[in-house]
Amino acid sequence: MSHPTINVRCFRYDPETDPAPRFQDYRVPLVEGEMSVQDCLNHIREQLDPGLAYCMNCRLGFCQRCILKVNGKVVLACETAVEGDIVVEPVNASEVIRDLWCEST
Amino acid sequence: MAEALYDRDITCDVLVVGSEGSGGQAAVNAARAGLDVLIASKGKMSRCGASQMAGADFNLDGRSAIALGLPGDDRDSPQRFCEDLVREGFHLGNQRMVEKYVEYAAKNTADLLEWGMPVYRFEQVHAEEMARGLITSGVKWVRILRRKVREMGIRVLEDTMVVDLLSGEGRACGAVALDLKSGEIVLIRARAVVLCTGGWQQAYHFNSAAADLTGDGQAMAFRAGAEMIGMEMVQYIPATMLWPPMARKSILPYIMMETEAGPFVQLLNSEGERFMQRYDPTTMEQSTKEIVAIAGELEVEEGRGSPHGGVYFALKHLTPEGIDFVWGKFKGFLDENRDKRSEFRKLLPRLLEMAKTEDLEVGNAVHFMVGGIRVNERTETGIPGLYAAGECSGGLWGSVRVASATTQVGAQGRIAGEACPAYINGVEHIEPDKDQLEAIRERIRAPLRRTEGVPPIEFLERMHGVTDEYLRVIREGEGLESAYDELSWMRRDEAARLYVSTSKTKRLNFEWQLCLELENMLLCLEMSTLASLRREESRGGFYRRDFPHTDNDRWCVNTVISNRDGEPSLRLEDPVVTSIPLPAGRMTFEEAVASGTASLKRGEVER
Numbered sequence: 001m002s003h004p005t006i007n008v009r010c011f012r013y014d015p016e017t018d019p020a021p022r023f024q025d026y027r028v029p030l031v032e033g034e035m036s037v038q039d040c041l042n043h044i045r046e047q048l049d050p051g052l053a054y055c056m057n058c059r060l061g062f063c064q065r066c067i068l069k070v071n072g073k074v075v076l077a078c079e080t081a082v083e084g085d086i087v088v089e090p091v092n093a094s095e096v097i098r099d100l101w102c103e104s105t
Numbered sequence: 106m107a108e109a110l111y112d113r114d115i116t117c118d119v120l121v122v123g124s125e126g127s128g129g130q131a132a133v134n135a136a137r138a139g140l141d142v143l144i145a146s147k148g149k150m151s152r153c154g155a156s157q158m159a160g161a162d163f164n165l166d167g168r169s170a171i172a173l174g175l176p177g178d179d180r181d182s183p184q185r186f187c188e189d190l191v192r193e194g195f196h197l198g199n200q201r202m203v204e205k206y207v208e209y210a211a212k213n214t215a216d217l218l219e220w221g222m223p224v225y226r227f228e229q230v231h232a233e234e235m236a237r238g239l240i241t242s243g244v245k246w247v248r249i250l251r252r253k254v255r256e257m258g259i260r261v262l263e264d265t266m267v268v269d270l271l272s273g274e275g276r277a278c279g280a281v282a283l284d285l286k287s288g289e290i291v292l293i294r295a296r297a298v299v300l301c302t303g304g305w306q307q308a309y310h311f312n313s314a315a316a317d318l319t320g321d322g323q324a325m326a327f328r329a330g331a332e333m334i335g336m337e338m339v340q341y342i343p344a345t346m347l348w349p350p351m352a353r354k355s356i357l358p359y360i361m362m363e364t365e366a367g368p369f370v371q372l373l374n375s376e377g378e379r380f381m382q383r384y385d386p387t388t389m390e391q392s393t394k395e396i397v398a399i400a401g402e403l404e405v406e407e408g409r410g411s412p413h414g415g416v417y418f419a420l421k422h423l424t425p426e427g428i429d430f431v432w433g434k435f436k437g438f439l440d441e442n443r444d445k446r447s448e449f450r451k452l453l454p455r456l457l458e459m460a461k462t463e464d465l466e467v468g469n470a471v472h473f474m475v476g477g478i479r480v481n482e483r484t485e486t487g488i489p490g491l492y493a494a495g496e497c498s499g500g501l502w503g504s505v506r507v508a509s510a511t512t513q514v515g516a517q518g519r520i521a522g523e524a525c526p527a528y529i530n531g532v533e534h535i536e537p538d539k540d541q542l543e544a545i546r547e548r549i550r551a552p553l554r555r556t557e558g559v560p561p562i563e564f565l566e567r568m569h570g571v572t573d574e575y576l577r578v579i580r581e582g583e584g585l586e587s588a589y590d591e592l593s594w595m596r597r598d599e600a601a602r603l604y605v606s607t608s609k610t611k612r613l614n615f616e617w618q619l620c621l622e623l624e625n626m627l628l629c630l631e632m633s634t635l636a637s638l639r640r641e642e643s644r645g646g647f648y649r650r651d652f653p654h655t656d657n658d659r660w661c662v663n664t665v666i667s668n669r670d671g672e673p674s675l676r677l678e679d680p681v682v683t684s685i686p687l688p689a690g691r692m693t694f695e696e697a698v699a700s701g702t703a704s705l706k707r708g709e710v711e712r
């Protein structure tokens with residue numbers, strides 16, 4: 001059975017090597033049943049690009065370390081369901097350590 | 106110029122590895138005695154590990170509860186609590202450790218109450234016959250510990266993974282850590298080290314715990330020469346969410362089964378049958394965790410499982426109003442205690458909404474590690490200056506955890522913190538030797554330096570393939586042998602080829618961290634498999650299909666694993682007995698469960 005695929009546009013930046021932040025697009029298949037933003041990021045890291053940096057710990061809303069900006073809104077990635085294309089950014093782009101992980105993460 | 110052995114160094118009296126339930130208590134208690142304490146945590150304090158996710162219930166005997174102003178039962182006593190713990194753990198528990206658990210359960214609770222931990226209720230938990238459970242929230246617990254640690258000015262290194270321990274003159278003298286954000290190698294000099302690193306749940310594909318629990322403490326202790334005990338004893342939680350992905354790993358269905366909603370829950374197989382009636386017709390879904398887990402797994406084996414390899418948690422037979430009523434009860438509890446836990450507030454109502462129209466897929470998740478680093482009642486590992494407290498340690502529970510782990514970790518954390526001052530008095534810092542530092546640095550750097558080999562994600566999938574296939578609730582000799590061959594080959598031959606396959610940056614490099622964690626998870630799995638193979642019986646939470654009896658005549662013994670030239674070597678050891686004699690005889694697993702289980706389930710409630 002084929003599933004709809006969405007576009008996940010991720011903020012990428014390594015302040016030590018990159019002249020400026022950029023966005024990278026990944027195609028992520030949605031499975032049947034609810035998927036979270038974190039499930040999408042996990043899919044990217046496990047299947048497409050293990051180099052993507054983001055933070056997660058508990059997967060269930062306890063640690064609050066997966067805080068991110070999704071389509072411009074600050075949310076917890078593990079708690080936020082995905083329905084269509086998304087743009088994922090760090091909460092504070094001015095203090096990024098790498099990609100989606102910033103000092104206050 | 107020769108490469109530096111480390112990038113930064115820090116000196117302290119006591120290094121506590123792990124910042125949560127056990128680590129926080131250990132640090133506070135060592136600092137209370139005036140020691141200079143440093144905590145190193147792979148995550149951020151109060152935002153990592155299993156502690157934040159706990160229910161949480163703290164146990165203490167009725168009399169001690171009354172002394173603390175809680176509504177305890179005066180028929181209870183510390184001795185009675187000890188007896189229950191030993192019997193329900195099927196007699197493998199170290200009785201001196203159990204006695205200390207009970208003694209320090211009260212001390213730990215007193216600390217937490219003094220520091221402001223809220224009490225939601227005091228009630229019966231873990232099927233105990235008397236109220237011994239103080240109900241609170243795990244999130245609040247760890248935040249209170251964090252506040253205390255901050256108040257005392259204890260230094261905390263966060264997002265810092267301790268990789269290996271250092272020793273000199275036969276003593277622990279510090280550790281080497283990797284600062285995950287900067288990629289720097291940090292040398293930590295310490296006069297004593299307390300490991301509080303939790304379990305190795307991530308070695309299993311389907312688990313209920315946090316991402317940082319990868320058996321680092323157990324593995325580094327083993328490499329340093331410490332022993333492990335009861336590594337075959339792994340606790341599974343039946344009725345953990347399997348699907349949809351967003352709810353995966355949540356133990357909410359199980360929690361519901363433990364509440365007043367429990368008797369309304371039905372577990373169904375793919376044919377819609379309440380399969381528990383074939384396994385335990387009297388108590389059905391309310392049977393013990395172990396029996397429910399085994400039954401579910403048998404259904405899956407026989408082709409009556411759900412699409413993602415579990416069974417169904419059903420409430421559909423209730424009316425929608427009935428389901429709303431169940432949610433109302435939870436919500437009332439949360440409102441009353443101003444508890445904001447998102448799993449309860451957000452996920453639970455969604456799942457209950459789903460349950461009105463469809464059955465939820467649930468399965469057996471690896472939840473708690475009963476075995477671990479072998480310690481005595483003073484949390485000493487046998488290596489001078491090295492202590493282990495909390496879930497990373499073993500020996501307390503025997504073959505199944507029958508009371509609160511949150512109590513265990515707080516109690517043992519406090520014991521370890523209290524043990525440090527006396528030990529440290531007169532112990533000087535030892536400068537770690539260069540060869541040791543160099544070997545550790547090489548181990549850390551190698552996966553980053555390699556340009557080809559096995560990518561860690563692929564390796565992880567293979568390892569999970571082994572656990573999914575052979576290291577399940579139901580175990581048997583042939584499968585365990587296959588698992589052992591595969592795991593030991595992976596550790597001896599393949600792990601040396603792990604490499605960072607994409608970005609070679611040192612900062613927040615997930616692949617790099619995973620390479621280091623994989624070696625630890627593999628070692629834990631291998632030791633667990635070795636011990637499982639050796640135990641030719643079934644006991645408590647441990648079940649062998651090819652040896653389904655509980656055999657007290659031959660197997661009322663613990664498996665102990667020591668490090669012989671770097672390889673795990675297993676021996677058997679009698680449990681430590683103080684006052685409760687070991688049982689004799691052989692019985693079926695079901696008979697044993699019935700005799701061991703808490704009195705309530707045995708129908709022996711005293712009036």
Ligand SMILES: Cc1cc2nc3c(=O)[nH]c(=O)nc-3n(C[C@H](O)[C@H](O)[C@H](O)COP(=O)(O)OP(=O)(O)OC[C@H]3O[C@@H](n4cnc5c(N)ncnc54)[C@H](O)[C@@H]3O)c2cc1C
Nearest residue numbers: 123124127147154155156159160267303321495496510511
């Ligand atoms: C979902 C869930 C619910 C639970 N509910 C209950 C309950 O209701 N009642 C109960 O009694 N028990 C419960 N438990 C079990 C209980 O929460 C744990 O056993 C207990 O909290 C473990 O505490 P700990 O301090 O030993 O380890 P953890 O809380 O797991 O902390 C481990 C710490 O070690 C750190 N660490 C690990 N490796 C390294 C390293 N290499 N370097 C530096 N730091 C490291 C981690 O980052 C973390 O800080 C539950 C467990 C889970 C997963």
Ligand code: FES
Nearest residue numbers: 058059061064078
């Ligand atoms: S991963 Fe912990 S809150 Fe999202």
